Amino acid sequence: xxxxxxxxxxxxxxxxxxxxxxxxxxxxxxxxxxxxxxxxxxxxxxxxxxxxxxxxxxxxxxxxxxxxxxxxxxxxxxxxxxxxxxxxxxxxxxxxxxxxxxxxxxxxxxxxxxxxxxxxxxxxxxxxxxxxxxxxxxxxxxxxxxxxxxxxx
Amino acid sequence: xxxxxxxxxxxxxxxxxxxxxxxxxxxxxxxxxxxxxxxxxxxxxxxxxxxxxxxxxxxxxxxxxxxxxxxxxxxxxxxxxxxxxxxxxxxxxxxxxxxxxxxxxxxxxxxxxxxxx
Numbered sequence: 001x002x003x004x005x006x007x008x009x010x011x012x013x014x015x016x017x018x019x020x021x022x023x024x025x026x027x028x029x030x031x032x033x034x035x036x037x038x039x040x041x042x043x044x045x046x047x048x049x050x051x052x053x054x055x056x057x058x059x060x061x062x063x064x065x066x067x068x069x070x071x072x073x074x075x076x077x078x079x080x081x082x083x084x085x086x087x088x089x090x091x092x093x094x095x096x097x098x099x100x101x102x103x104x105x106x107x108x109x110x111x112x113x114x115x116x117x118x119x120x121x122x123x124x125x126x127x128x129x130x131x132x133x134x135x136x137x138x139x140x141x142x143x144x145x146x147x148x149x150x151x152x153x
Numbered sequence: 154x155x156x157x158x159x160x161x162x163x164x165x166x167x168x169x170x171x172x173x174x175x176x177x178x179x180x181x182x183x184x185x186x187x188x189x190x191x192x193x194x195x196x197x198x199x200x201x202x203x204x205x206x207x208x209x210x211x212x213x214x215x216x217x218x219x220x221x222x223x224x225x226x227x228x229x230x231x232x233x234x235x236x237x238x239x240x241x242x243x244x245x246x247x248x249x250x251x252x253x254x255x256x257x258x259x260x261x262x263x264x265x266x267x268x269x270x
Contacts (some may be wrong), residue, residue, distance in 0.1 A: 020179035027175070027208060028154045045239045046246070053211060056178040077155040110247045114218055122247075130246075 010084035012037060017077045018059050018067040018095075026080055027052050030091060037084045039152055046130035047150045051091050052133040053123035054146055055080070062097030062144060076143070088132075089150045102136035154207055156180065159187050168196050169259065173205040176213035188220045197265055200262045204235040214249060221253055230254065232262040238265025247248060 013125060014029060016022040031049050034044035058078055062128040067075040076096040083090040107128060108121040128134055157180035160171040161210060168191055176184055198199070203209075221231040232254045236244065244250050256262040 020177070023177050023179060024154050024156070024175055027177075041239055042242050045243060048208070049210070049243060052177060052208075056210070056212075059178075062170075110249065113215070114249075114252050122215065126211055126247075 006083070006085040006090070008083050008085055012082040014078065014080040014082070015077060017072055018063050018075050019072075020056065020059060020066060023052055023055055026055055026078075029080070029082055032115055033082045033084055034046075034089055034150075035088055037152060039089060039150065043150060047089060047091070047148070049094070050127050050130040050148055050150075051080075053126045054093055054148065057123055057127070058093060058095045058097065058144075058146070062095050064097070079143070086153050091148045093146045093148075094140075094143040096143040099138040102134075102138075102146075109123070154254045157183065159183060160259065161187065164263075166196075167198050167200060167263060169202055171202045171205070174210040176206065177208060177210045178212055179209060181213040181216060183217045192220065194222060195227075197224040197227040198266055199224065199229070199231045200259055200266075201231060201233050202235055202259055203233055203237070203240060204239055204267060206237070209240055211247075214244070214247070218249065218252055230266070232256050232265065234259045234262045 012029060012033060014026060017028060027048050030048045031044055034047055039047070055078060058113065067077070079094040081092040107117070107124045109125060110122065113122045127148070131148045132151045135147045137145045154176035157172065157174040157176050162169040162171070170187065199220070212237055214266070217231060234256045235258060236255060241255065244253070244255065254265070256265060
């Protein structure tokens, strides 16, 4: 989805370390922006969960795990752009990890997930089904860009 | 949004876990560890009080489903109580309300366990 001609009403950028403990800050920002935009509580909760699962995936898969104390000062971390547009909320997550082939990521349906033994891998289903549009551009000048869009109506 | 805390209360042969805050990729290993200790101790009848739960990730839901499945094999179960509408909506969207038993209150969950207190 091309976002270059969207009318942006509010814009927040976060730059967070590659640490699971910072996911809470990202989620809080998503919920705050969704509330400002007038998104219903249920839709906001879906956006919150999709962004949380996406950021956890970036830490686990694109970066191969959390940054350790020694590397953290030089680690590029995750840049999160949150945009409140006239008719939608857009959240971009940028990282400089190895990225992944988004289309080839396994999507595990909830029923299949329940029947599996290891109870992992539901995140991609949530990312793809809880928002209205998902796009992924690996290797842009700003890094790998995962963009989630939730329409307000 | 608060960090997660988990309080455990024993009530007869029931174990009540009270969750507070967010269960996400950062905090869910603590839940996994607590559930693992319960299972190792042969405690398979667990009520999860979600009154103060603000967020639950897919990994945490997976840990709950895994525990419930193993507990049922031992004649026990894991029941969720006091879910906020926000959390219940997520559980329902994923269809997990058909896998995990959801009760309105802890008293209802205890009654369904037929508490042998």
